[in-house]
Amino acid sequence: MNLAAIQRLLALSLLAFAAVDVRAASVAEVIDTTQPKMVKIYGAGGFNRLEAYQSGFLISAEGHIATAWSYVLDTDYITVTLNDGRRFEAKLLGADPRLELAVLKIEATELPFFDLNAAATAESGTRVLAFSNLFGVATGDEPASVQHGVVAVKTQLDARRGVFETPYRGSVYVLDAMTNNPGAAGGALINQRGELVAMLGKELRSAQNNIWLNYALPIEELRGSVSQILEGKFRPTDEEPKLKPDEAIDLAALGLVLVPDVLERTPPYVDLVRGGSAAAMAGLRPDDLIVFVGENLVHSCQGFRDELAHIERNSTLKLVLMRGQELVEVEVPAAEGDRP
Numbered sequence: 423m424n425l426a427a428i429q430r431l432l433a434l435s436l437l438a439f440a441a442v443d444v445r446a447a448s449v450a451e452v453i454d455t456t457q458p459k460m461v462k463i464y465g466a467g468g469f470n471r472l473e474a475y476q477s478g479f480l481i482s483a484e485g486h487i488a489t490a491w492s493y494v495l496d497t498d499y500i501t502v503t504l505n506d507g508r509r510f511e512a513k514l515l516g517a518d519p520r521l522e523l524a525v526l527k528i529e530a531t532e533l534p535f536f537d538l539n540a541a542a543t544a545e546s547g548t549r550v551l552a553f554s555n556l557f558g559v560a561t562g563d564e565p566a567s568v569q570h571g572v573v574a575v576k577t578q579l580d581a582r583r584g585v586f587e588t589p590y591r592g593s594v595y596v597l598d599a600m601t602n603n604p605g606a607a608g609g610a611l612i613n614q615r616g617e618l619v620a621m622l623g624k625e626l627r628s629a630q631n632n633i634w635l636n637y638a639l640p641i642e643e644l645r646g647s648v649s650q651i652l653e654g655k656f657r658p659t660d661e662e663p664k665l666k667p668d669e670a671i672d673l674a675a676l677g678l679v680l681v682p683d684v685l686e687r688t689p690p691y692v693d694l695v696r697g698g699s700a701a702a703m704a705g706l707r708p709d710d711l712i713v714f715v716g717e718n719l720v721h722s723c724q725g726f727r728d729e730l731a732h733i734e735r736n737s738t739l740k741l742v743l744m745r746g747q748e749l750v751e752v753e754v755p756a757a758e759g760d761r762p
Contacts, residue, residue, distance in 0.1 A: 452551065452616040453568055458505045458534045460566040460610060461487055462555045463512070463526070466497040477554040477566065477609035477622065478502070478526065480535040481648065485510070485528040488538075488648060489608030490624055491517040495524055496687065496721060502528050507563030514658055516651035519713050519742070520749055522590050522624060523644050525651045536610065538648060541641035542617035544595055548573045552601040552638075554609025554622055566609070571599025571636075579637070594637040595620050601636045602626065611638040655717045658725075669735040673727070676739070676754060677701045683723040690726040704754040707745065714742035 459480045467474025478489030487502065489495075500512040510528035517524040544550065552569040559567055574596045595611070602625050609622035620638035650656060673680065677699020681691045690712040695701050712720055715729040733739065739754040 449551075449614060452612070452614060455534075455616055456551070456553055456610070456612060457565045459536055460505055460553050460555075462503040462558075462560055462566070463487075463489055463494065463608065464501040464503070465494040465499070467494055473558065473604045475555060475558045475605050476607045477556075477605060479553070479608075479610040479618075479621075480533050481525075481538055482535050483531060483533050485530040485533060486515070486535075486652065487512065487526040487528065488621060488644070489524050489526060490621070491519055491522050491524040492607060492624065495526075496689075498687075500526065502526065503560075503562065504530075504533075505563065505565065516654075516656035516658065517719050518647040518651065518656050519744070520590070521592070521639065521644055521647050523621070523639075523647055525648060536618040538618070538641055538645050540617065541645070542613055542615075542619050543640065543642065544573045544576070544613060544619050546573055546575050548619075549614050550595075550597070550599075550611050550619060551614065552597070552599060552606075552609060552611050552622060554601070554603075554606035556601075556603040556606040556609075558605045569599045569601055571597045571601065574598050576640075590623070590639070592643050593640055594623065595640060597636045597638060599636060600634075601638070602634060656714075656719055657717075658719050658721060666732055667734045671730045671733045671735050671737065671739060673730070675700070675735065676730075678706065680723045680726070687722040688724075690720055690723045700754050700756070704741075704752045705750075706741075706743070706752060706754070709745075710750070711744040712741055713744050713749070714740075716740050 461478045463478050464475050476490060476494045478487045481488050495514055502510045502512040510530060512526040512528050515525045515527050549572055553566045556567050576593060576595050579590055579592060579594045601622055606622050607624045610618060611620040611622060613619055618641055620640050622638050626635040677696035678692060678701045679694035681693045692706055692708055692710040694708060695706050712726055718729055720726045720729060736756045738756055741752050743750045
């Protein structure tokens with residue numbers, strides 16, 4: 423090999439090395455610009471080894487946060503920690519359990535954020551980065567964990583009914599990285615250009631072979647519900663007072679008995695459905711969890727009673743129930759008078 427050939431090889435090697443450095447720098451820059459948009463969320467948990475933390479990401483400069491709807495948010499005291507270590511008390515603006523989506527709000531301004539309208543889509547083979555507070559590693563100003571992976575396929579999760587128990591029925595990105603660990607739910611999936619692609623889902627384990635599914639929910643599936651929540655739909659029932667009718671629906675008229683209300687926020691589980699009642703005709707069952715009254719999210723037995731107190735007795739009652747891991751919509755016909 424002559425000197426000119428050696429020089430050409432050296433030049434090609436240097437160009438290849440420089441290209442690797444450029445790519446590495448680009449990924450590093452993407453990570454640096456994404457970290458300030460991530461948040462750590464702390465709330466309910468601690469019992470039965472349930473983690474009291476999860477992940478989220480900022481979707482406005484005014485402190486709106488997208489995250490996963492879960493038991494972690496079932497408390498009056500939700501804490502959000504920003505990338506720089508600042509801590510805020512967060513308010514649950516609303517949730518859509520059908521999409522396992524929730525939106526929080528903190529009192530802050532001029533924050534870096536993801537523009538949901540600028541979110542990207544991905545195809546099989548797209549290289550992605552997953553940002554989350556998996557295993558609760560970060561507690562203050564530590565950065566969120568970052569995992570590198572590839573989108574294996576985009577598929578419909580409802581095709582897995584009976585295998586993976588989840589109320590969500592829609593498109594998901596299945597990932598080849600171990601992204602869906604404790605605390606990762608609500609994290610952000612981005613492409614290598616730094617564009618938001620999806621939100622990391624909850625842990626899902628196959629009922630057949632115990633294998634975990636690593637997946638994320640495309641932003642295109644979530645964008646509409648986020649807009650509705652910001653417009654005031656899917657809000658918690660205890661947010662603002664409303665005028666009460668002269669005669670309101672009550673549990674006795676419906677034929678419903680809830681579980682004993684022994685805690686400050688006892689979840690509104692159905693304990694008994696009286697035979698022949700309006701609730702029985704609508705198909706309610708013991709152990710159903712009442713999630714929505716109309717478009718209003720209910721957290722507790724008292725919250726459900728409060729919501730009924732604002733609905734005319736002769737109205738048809740629209741409920742969304744969690745039955746096992748299925749979301750069920752029912753309409754309870756107007757009930758006249760108390761039933762035995």
